[in-house]
Amino acid sequence: MIRSDSHSQEFSLPVVEVRRLLVRYGGNPSPTLEEISLSVPRGSVYALLGRNGAGKSSLVRCLLGQQKPTAGSCFLFGEDVWKHRARLMARIGVVPEDPDAPPSMTARQLSAFCARIYPAWDAPSVESCLARFEVPAGTPYGSLSKGQRALVALALALASSPELLVLDDPTLGLDAVARRAFFDELVGELADRGTTVLLTSHDLAGVESMATRVGFLKGGRLLLDEDLETLKARFRRLRYANEQTEDREYGQELSAFDAVKVKVRGWGVEAIVSNYGDEAFTRFSALEGVVDAEASALSLEEIFIAVAGETPAGRNA
Amino acid sequence: MRATLAVAAREIAERKVLFLGALVLGILPLFFPLIPGLRGNSRDARTVAVLLVTAAIAVGFPLALGATILVSDIAQKRLAFYFSRPLPSGSIWAGKLLGALLISAGCALLTMAPVFLVESAGAFSSDAGGLNWRVFLALALPGVLVLFLAAHAAASMARLRSRWIVIDFFLTVFFAVLFWFLLRSLVVAGFWDISAMTHPPDWVAWWLFLPLAAVLLVASYVQIASGRTDAARSHGALSATLWVVLTLLALPLGGLAWWVNAVTPKDLTSIEEIQLAPRGSWVRVRGGLRLRGSAKASFFYDTETGRSMKRRTQKLDTSADGKRAAYTGVSERKWTIHVMALDSTEAPAIDTHVEMGPLAQLALSPSGRRLATADGATVAAYDVADSVNPKHIALFRLPGDVGGIVFVDEDTIRLFPRFENGPGHGKNAEPSRIANLSLSSKKLLMTGALDRSLFSLVRLSADGRFLVASRGKRLTLHDGRTGVLLATLSEDLESPKLRFLSGDRLVVAGVANGKAVLKIFLEGEMTESAPPRLVDMGPATSLILGGEVAAGRVAVALNPFRRNDERAQRAWKLAFVDVATGAVSSGPDGLVPADQFSWWFSPTLPPAESGSPASGLFLDASSRLVRLDPATGAQTVLLGRSK
Numbered sequence: 001m002i003r004s005d006s007h008s009q010e011f012s013l014p015v016v017e018v019r020r021l022l023v024r025y026g027g028n029p030s031p032t033l034e035e036i037s038l039s040v041p042r043g044s045v046y047a048l049l050g051r052n053g054a055g056k057s058s059l060v061r062c063l064l065g066q067q068k069p070t071a072g073s074c075f076l077f078g079e080d081v082w083k084h085r086a087r088l089m090a091r092i093g094v095v096p097e098d099p100d101a102p103p104s105m106t107a108r109q110l111s112a113f114c115a116r117i118y119p120a121w122d123a124p125s126v127e128s129c130l131a132r133f134e135v136p137a138g139t140p141y142g143s144l145s146k147g148q149r150a151l152v153a154l155a156l157a158l159a160s161s162p163e164l165l166v167l168d169d170p171t172l173g174l175d176a177v178a179r180r181a182f183f184d185e186l187v188g189e190l191a192d193r194g195t196t197v198l199l200t201s202h203d204l205a206g207v208e209s210m211a212t213r214v215g216f217l218k219g220g221r222l223l224l225d226e227d228l229e230t231l232k233a234r235f236r237r238l239r240y241a242n243e244q245t246e247d248r249e250y251g252q253e254l255s256a257f258d259a260v261k262v263k264v265r266g267w268g269v270e271a272i273v274s275n276y277g278d279e280a281f282t283r284f285s286a287l288e289g290v291v292d293a294e295a296s297a298l299s300l301e302e303i304f305i306a307v308a309g310e311t312p313a314g315r316n317a
Numbered sequence: 318m319r320a321t322l323a324v325a326a327r328e329i330a331e332r333k334v335l336f337l338g339a340l341v342l343g344i345l346p347l348f349f350p351l352i353p354g355l356r357g358n359s360r361d362a363r364t365v366a367v368l369l370v371t372a373a374i375a376v377g378f379p380l381a382l383g384a385t386i387l388v389s390d391i392a393q394k395r396l397a398f399y400f401s402r403p404l405p406s407g408s409i410w411a412g413k414l415l416g417a418l419l420i421s422a423g424c425a426l427l428t429m430a431p432v433f434l435v436e437s438a439g440a441f442s443s444d445a446g447g448l449n450w451r452v453f454l455a456l457a458l459p460g461v462l463v464l465f466l467a468a469h470a471a472a473s474m475a476r477l478r479s480r481w482i483v484i485d486f487f488l489t490v491f492f493a494v495l496f497w498f499l500l501r502s503l504v505v506a507g508f509w510d511i512s513a514m515t516h517p518p519d520w521v522a523w524w525l526f527l528p529l530a531a532v533l534l535v536a537s538y539v540q541i542a543s544g545r546t547d548a549a550r551s552h553g554a555l556s557a558t559l560w561v562v563l564t565l566l567a568l569p570l571g572g573l574a575w576w577v578n579a580v581t582p583k584d585l586t587s588i589e590e591i592q593l594a595p596r597g598s599w600v601r602v603r604g605g606l607r608l609r610g611s612a613k614a615s616f617f618y619d620t621e622t623g624r625s626m627k628r629r630t631q632k633l634d635t636s637a638d639g640k641r642a643a644y645t646g647v648s649e650r651k652w653t654i655h656v657m658a659l660d661s662t663e664a665p666a667i668d669t670h671v672e673m674g675p676l677a678q679l680a681l682s683p684s685g686r687r688l689a690t691a692d693g694a695t696v697a698a699y700d701v702a703d704s705v706n707p708k709h710i711a712l713f714r715l716p717g718d719v720g721g722i723v724f725v726d727e728d729t730i731r732l733f734p735r736f737e738n739g740p741g742h743g744k745n746a747e748p749s750r751i752a753n754l755s756l757s758s759k760k761l762l763m764t765g766a767l768d769r770s771l772f773s774l775v776r777l778s779a780d781g782r783f784l785v786a787s788r789g790k791r792l793t794l795h796d797g798r799t800g801v802l803l804a805t806l807s808e809d810l811e812s813p814k815l816r817f818l819s820g821d822r823l824v825v826a827g828v829a830n831g832k833a834v835l836k837i838f839l840e841g842e843m844t845e846s847a848p849p850r851l852v853d854m855g856p857a858t859s860l861i862l863g864g865e866v867a868a869g870r871v872a873v874a875l876n877p878f879r880r881n882d883e884r885a886q887r888a889w890k891l892a893f894v895d896v897a898t899g900a901v902s903s904g905p906d907g908l909v910p911a912d913q914f915s916w917w918f919s920p921t922l923p924p925a926e927s928g929s930p931a932s933g934l935f936l937d938a939s940s941r942l943v944r945l946d947p948a949t950g951a952q953t954v955l956l957g958r959s960k
Contacts, residue, residue, distance in 0.1 A: 026480070066397055066400045066401070066546040066547070067545060068545075085400070085406075089400075089404070096398075096401070100395045100397045100401075101398050105327070105330075109330070114402065116320075116323040117319075117403055
């Protein structure tokens with residue numbers, strides 16, 4: 001009875017919970033992560049987005065109990081990961097940003113090694129997964145291409161039937177084919193098992209199709225943490241021709257939408273707004289001086305650029 | 318355990334080619350008999366080659382693996398592979414360590430295996446100039462562990478490069494120096510009696526390696542458990558743990574070193590060496606210390622006032638009044654001569670900076686204001702009256718080595734020949750010269766010679782008037798200046814001993830035919846023609862001749878045993894002999910004269926003086942220093958403790 005209660009209690013907790021996480025390195029005066037708090041509900045796919053150096057990998061290392069944060073704490077399944085790392089790792093599959101498996105070991109040897117330390121290990125699934133990816137199972141890990149290494153890491157991460165998958169920018173440096181194979185496998189896994197996923201990436205197009213929640217990380221601060229559906233619903237690009245009136249300042253007509261970016265073009269005004277609503281848009285279209293107003297949806301990348309002021313790859317927008 | 322073994326197995330699998338290499342190296346010496354130049358000695362060459370390769374592997378592999386296995390994983394961020402698995406930190410650490418140790422030990426053993434299989438264990442037996450297996454394994458196993466961990470710690474500091482490296486550098490030097498001095502002070506104090514070799518080398522190795530291995534093990538474990546994949550934190554955890562644990566080790570070790578060295582004569586359990594000033598009440602004592610292992614200490618100790626000074630000394634001489642002492646002591650890791658006023662309340666010892674070799678001799682003038690040294694054939698004299706730096710007075714080189722040196726007076730130094738017993742110093746050798754050295758005229762005057770066939774040991778009377786030479790049972794008295802034979806004192810006593818007594822008398826004591834015999838020579842009777850008075854002391858196999866406890870009354874200790882065990886120690890019987898009448902009276906049992914070693918310590922015999930404080934000092938059966946009042950028989954224990 002008690003076990004059942006604790007089980008249901010754990011089920012109601014977020015799979016991942018980060019509380020006021022602060023990471024500071026050496027003599028660097030500005031923290032790499034500045035009191036980040038976020039949570040990932042069970043069954044969701046959380047995409048943590050940010051350019052290189054935003055603090056994504058530091059957050060993942062803290063989340064996996066590999067690094068002790070300067071302050072704050074990380075919980076997985078309601079347990080402090082720094083204290084209970086070894087036990088918690090049995091429930092987690094990890095695909096690191098940099099392939100970290102011993103380079104002399106083949107994928108088959110890696111699978112055999114993992115079989116000795118995981119309570120449940122599906123070695124055949126690793127073999128079949130590698131066959132699907134067309135990755136040779138007998139080639140030393142260090143001799144594989146970067147894409148192949150990522151796919152081996154994914155195959156190993158999935159073989160323990162994890163409740164949580166942590167993917168740290170897994171497609172960084174992969175070509176389009178490898179990236180496609182990686183995400184296809186991941187999507188298939190999610191469809192089959194409903195595994196909770198925490199994914200850091202700057203490949204916004206890749207993650208957009210599967211993420212249910214996103215966080216934007218910039219300069220160590222979490223700018224945004226929201227369901228992707230809600231996020232995409234409230235962000236729009238507005239285009240309209242503007243006829244200046246005496247009783248209103250230029251652009252004042254956008255005040256109801258919380259415009260994050262406004263550009264004046266030759267033909268009129270283009271704005272990206274973060275508080276879009278159909279009723280508000282109807283009222284906006286009827287305003288004096290607003291002509292030919294139209295609203296269009298934004299991709300995740302466009303929203304990221306609008307919010308973070310830069311592309312995930314680091315180009316200033 | 319399962320996780321640890323999995324990690325260890327993975328490490329071994331990754332480096333399995335090393336085993337193959339070791340096996341090949343082990344097989345190569347089997348072909349030595351085919352090499353033409355080695356055919357005759359192929360077995361020995363084979364054994365030596367295998368042992369050398371094995372030693373190289375046993376040292377090289379732990380160093381190389383220690384510097385790479387964990388440190389490279391951390392530096393290249395590959396340790397995350399293990400930390401993202403359900404592996405406890407301890408299993409990752411222990412598995413890597415176990416893997417490295419098994420690779421090192423396995424490769425070393427594999428190198429020896431082919432020759433071992435071909436020639437069996439005899440190839441490496443200690444009889445064949447090879448190995449004592451027990452000692453080899455006992456030394457190799459902790460040695461491999463310490464080498465691995467030390468290499469790991471050093472590589473972590475060098476490769477993980479956090480700001481700790483500055484602290485590491487200074488603390489490494491600091492602790493190396495600190496532990497060197499602490500351990501050295503304990504060794505010098507004799508806390509561990511290395512010379513006695515009471516423990517086998519493997520026992521010593523374990524006790525040396527084990528604390529170091531334990532410190533490094535703890536530090537490396539904390540490094541992995543706390544630092545995990547964070548290189549900077551990992552370095553910090555290693556360094557902080559290492560230095561904290563070393564500090565925790567240094568504190569009790571420092572306390573122990575202080576405890577062992579902060580001793581007074583009251584801590585002496587037994588007196589093992591004692592040297593008495595010819596006059597006055599000062600003695601130099603050395604012995605074991607209470608609750609301090611096998612540590613020993615030596616002190617200058619005033620038997621009248623109880624004042625003492627702890628001094629590590631070798632040779633010692635005192636002024637005629639016993640108030641100034643010259644001794645060899647350690648200063649800046651050299652044995653130099655120190656001069657000290659024993660009766661001064663502050664008693665500062667003056668380091669003359671005059672170095673002394675192990676065979677050198679020293680002497681103080683009767684006033685204690687001049688010092689003479691003889692080292693080989695070189696004789697030097699200094700004025701040490703009131704200066705920190707001794708004033709050089711004279712330097713002479715003699716034709717031969719000097720064996721004894723004594724101030725006849727403030728200006729004259731008498732030199733007499735060195736005890737020589739080797740080839741070329743037999744009956745046909747040149748006679749040994751006796752010389753007088755005048756410090757005022759800077760002249761060396763050969764005053765006589767001594768026939769080498771007469772002596773293997775020469776001693777001089779305190780006033781320089783007489784030389785006493787002994788060789789086996791033969792004891793002869795010579796003129797101190799010319800070496801002319803005055804009297805054959807004894808030819809029948811075993812190991813005869815001699816004392817000059819007041820009133821120009823002397824006594825010779827020894828054992829002949831199971832009986833202790835005293836030969837008394839009165840004033841004017843020290844000639845070849847005058848027979849001595851004989852005193853039969855009764856049955857004994859050992860005898861110690863003491864001083865003149867009162868005018869004409871000599872202390873003699875007799876023992877029925879020749880050996881030196883506890884039973885024999887308790888069997889000593891003290892007697893007093895009246896040299897005028899030959900009457901023997903019994904003294905307390907178990908006591909022996911304290912200056913029993915004076916025959917060995919000094920080239921000069923104790924002065925002919927009755928009733929001096931030194932003559933009233935005895936050692937009891939527990940080797941305690943006891944003052945005996947010969948008139949009343951009252952005993953006062955001055956130093957030492959009952960067993």
